[in-house]
Amino acid sequence: MTAAPSPGDPGAAPGPAARALALLDRRGETVAVAESLTGGLVAAELTAVPGASRSFRGSVTAYATELKRAVLGVDGALLDARGAVDGEVARQMAQGVRRVLGADWGVATTGVAGPTPQDGRPVGTVYAAVEGPDGAGSVAALRLDGDRAAIRAQTVQAALELLFGELIENARAQDTEQHGGI
Numbered sequence: 001m002t003a004a005p006s007p008g009d010p011g012a013a014p015g016p017a018a019r020a021l022a023l024l025d026r027r028g029e030t031v032a033v034a035e036s037l038t039g040g041l042v043a044a045e046l047t048a049v050p051g052a053s054r055s056f057r058g059s060v061t062a063y064a065t066e067l068k069r070a071v072l073g074v075d076g077a078l079l080d081a082r083g084a085v086d087g088e089v090a091r092q093m094a095q096g097v098r099r100v101l102g103a104d105w106g107v108a109t110t111g112v113a114g115p116t117p118q119d120g121r122p123v124g125t126v127y128a129a130v131e132g133p134d135g136a137g138s139v140a141a142l143r144l145d146g147d148r149a150a151i152r153a154q155t156v157q158a159a160l161e162l163l164f165g166e167l168i169e170n171a172r173a174q175d176t177e178q179h180g181g182i
Helices: 016-027 041-047 063-072 074-081 087-101 148-179
Strands: 030-033 056-061 105-111 125-131 137-143
Touching: 016 030, 016 041, 016 087, 016 148, 030 087, 030 125, 041 056, 041 148, 056 087, 063 074, 063 087, 074 087, 087 105, 087 125, 105 148, 125 148, 137 148
Parallel strands: 030 056, 030 105
Antiparallel strands: 105 125, 125 137
């Protein structure tokens, strides 16, 4: 994996955090993040972008499973049945952070960075989710390799790329609705 350019590098192409924030700013929309295995790294990547405060509402680091239920509203029966490392859990985390922090878009990460398996899931099993207005959103199931730091870094990039992709897809859908499929 190639290291992402630092936000202050003037010659660097903007990364997914900067691209997503620029789209959100143009549209007057906001984003919030719910993180488990990434422990605040997605929020840190977003807030490293100058002007992030125009669109970034905040984050919840729900590392403990019970916080996913108590703070973000993830269904307790789902957590009991599947554990915290699950695509539907990620989706509900993204929905919950949207609601709790009053954002248009929610991003969530949950998974196993290691060094040992969790909830019967092997190291490198990760889910990232994005939920937006009008039912927009998706969940990505990732199988990542590397040590703990590499898995967490790859998760951050995947989550931000998923957000950017959903923003683009949502813009296309809105344009199609407004212009009759042209």
